[in-house]
Amino acid sequence: xxxxxxxxxxxxxxxxxxxxxxxxxxxxxxxxxxxxxxxxxxxxxxxxxxxxxxxxxxxxxxxxxxxxxxxxxxxxxxxxxxxxxxxxxxxxxxxxxxxxxxxxxxxxxxxxxxxxxxxxxxxxxxxxxxxxxxxxxxxxxxxxxxxxxxxxxxxxxxxxxxx
Amino acid sequence: xxxxxxxxxxxxxxxxxxxxxxxxxxxxxxxxxxxxxxxxxxxxxxxxxxxxxxxxxxxxxxxxxxxxxxxxxxxxxxxxxxxxxxxxxxxxxxxxxxxxxxxxxxxxxxxxxxxxxxxxxxxxx
Numbered sequence: 691x692x693x694x695x696x697x698x699x700x701x702x703x704x705x706x707x708x709x710x711x712x713x714x715x716x717x718x719x720x721x722x723x724x725x726x727x728x729x730x731x732x733x734x735x736x737x738x739x740x741x742x743x744x745x746x747x748x749x750x751x752x753x754x755x756x757x758x759x760x761x762x763x764x765x766x767x768x769x770x771x772x773x774x775x776x777x778x779x780x781x782x783x784x785x786x787x788x789x790x791x792x793x794x795x796x797x798x799x800x801x802x803x804x805x806x807x808x809x810x811x812x813x814x815x816x817x818x819x820x821x822x823x824x825x826x827x828x829x830x831x832x833x834x835x836x837x838x839x840x841x842x843x844x845x846x847x848x849x850x851x852x853x
Numbered sequence: 854x855x856x857x858x859x860x861x862x863x864x865x866x867x868x869x870x871x872x873x874x875x876x877x878x879x880x881x882x883x884x885x886x887x888x889x890x891x892x893x894x895x896x897x898x899x900x901x902x903x904x905x906x907x908x909x910x911x912x913x914x915x916x917x918x919x920x921x922x923x924x925x926x927x928x929x930x931x932x933x934x935x936x937x938x939x940x941x942x943x944x945x946x947x948x949x950x951x952x953x954x955x956x957x958x959x960x961x962x963x964x965x966x967x968x969x970x971x972x973x974x975x976x977x978x
Contacts, residue, residue, distance in 0.1 A: 699890055700940045702874040709944040712951065713958030714970045722856060727882040727923035728863035736918040746854055781894030785939040790900035799897065799910040808911055819857045833860035840866055847917045848861055848868045849910070851896055852854045 706780075722825050732847055741809050742845035743768070743816040744836065745795040747788075747853045748776030754818060760827070761820030763835045768797055768812050779821060779853050794853040813843035819850070855881035862923075869916045871896045871909065875926075885920045887913040889929040892939050898931070905931055 707718045732739055748754055750772045754764035766772060775795070777788045792798055795816060804811045817836055822828050840848060855878050858868040862884045869885040872878050873896045878886050889896040889909060898906035909929050916927060933939055946954065959969035 698940075699875045699888070700943060701876055702893075702943075703876050703880065705944045708946050709954075710958075712946045712954040713961065714955050715958065721877055722881045724859070724882045727884060728859055729884045729923040730862050730865050730867045732867050732917055736914065739917070741914065741917075744854075744857065777894075782892035782939070782943050783894075784942050785892035785933075785936060786895050787900065788894045790895075792903070792906050793895035793897050793900050796897040796906055796910045798903070799906040800914070802903075802907040803911050803914055806911075809914055819854060821854065825856060828856045829860065833857045836857055837861055837864050837866070840861065845866060848858075848866055849913060850854055850858050850868055850870045852870075852872045852874070853894060 719823075734846060736809055737807055738810050739846035740811055740813055740844060741800065742813040742840050742843060742848045743795060743797065743800060744819050744848055744850045745816065745853060746779060746819055746821050746851075747794055748778070748818060748820065750774045750776065752776045752778070754820065761822065763820065763832050763839070764818040765815045765839060766818070768814060768816055771795070771797055771816065775853075777853060781853055788853060794851055796849075796851065800849065813840070813845050815839070815843055821852075854878075855883045858883045867917050869913045869920075871913045879924070879926065882924060884923045884925065885913075885916040886924075886926045887916060887929060888926055889931070891929075891931070891933050893943065899934060 703721055749764050754762045756762055800812055803809055817839055819832060819836055858870050861868050870883050871887045871889055873889050873891050873893050875888045898909050962969055
């Protein structure tokens, strides 16, 4: 059994600031913060909704990198997802592994929810949202591109999971 | 991830995030969040635990329908099994790590074409 102190969620911002200062970096990363949060309601019952999955993992071989090495939005077929992923991100390599795709891109779990009648189903494509140091790139380039793709796929809602 | 959720939501597509960095997601502010208190990398459940994964995903999807307002956070009921100390290890910094971490930082800077900041200390005497 864990005690109360251990059960407190990890303070990742504080932990990350201390770590990068220890690596010799002077300027702390400034995480995005907003006072206002948008909110949209489902336009139909959940059981009739088609859901898009979005993950932060990359495609095998890092093929979503452009000529300057920047990661771009990518998509894959839900019916035939890749067997491996670009998992070169900040995850807890001491505590776990990412060999099981379902832990960060839960296609089978969502399909099970569809089979159980919780949702109507998944869009034909899942999508990859590259995490980027530049919030501006995410806001001005990646997020609008994901919106375009979700509209193209007829998504009623999105489940977003971070690697 | 949180920025993407916000953009989709602002354009009429409801979203729910499953994540393990509660402080970062809530600092940004998202419409719906299922907090999974697991190590970074496995927000949707312990590897290979199919029943747990389906349950966590189902809980998150349910928020698409039941959340009444933005900044709705629900917590996954699952605990990370067999390793109660995992929270203490991620990116830990201890005094004895100083030189090792500075060397890691320099390797990172050099790989990015930047100048290293640290050199081997000169032995006294």
